[in-house]
Amino acid sequence: MALLRLHKVLLDMERREYERVHGRATAGELFRLVIDHPQFAWLHNISEFVVRLDEMLEAEPPATPGDAHTMIALAAKI
Numbered sequence: 001m002a003l004l005r006l007h008k009v010l011l012d013m014e015r016r017e018y019e020r021v022h023g024r025a026t027a028g029e030l031f032r033l034v035i036d037h038p039q040f041a042w043l044h045n046i047s048e049f050v051v052r053l054d055e056m057l058e059a060e061p062p063a064t065p066g067d068a069h070t071m072i073a074l075a076a077k078i
Contacts, residue, residue, distance in 0.1 A: 004050060011043060014040055018033065034047070049071075053071055
């Protein structure tokens with residue numbers, strides 16, 4: 001859960017910076033910005049990592065120690 005909170009804090013921080021320059025963005029606009037706007041590009045790797053980690057934790061069969069090592073290595077690259 002701490003990783004999700006961190007992701008939200010980073011996204012909110014970038015949103016505030018964007019809105020300071022460009023004006024208020026709706027939730028739909030923010031979604032589009034996160035996907036397409038260069039200002040949000042640095043968040044893509046973090047977002048993908050959060051999704052992969054969530055999928056791994058929900059997987060059947062359960063994640064293995066090897067899966068955990070893979071995710072740790074991926075986190076180190078981010």
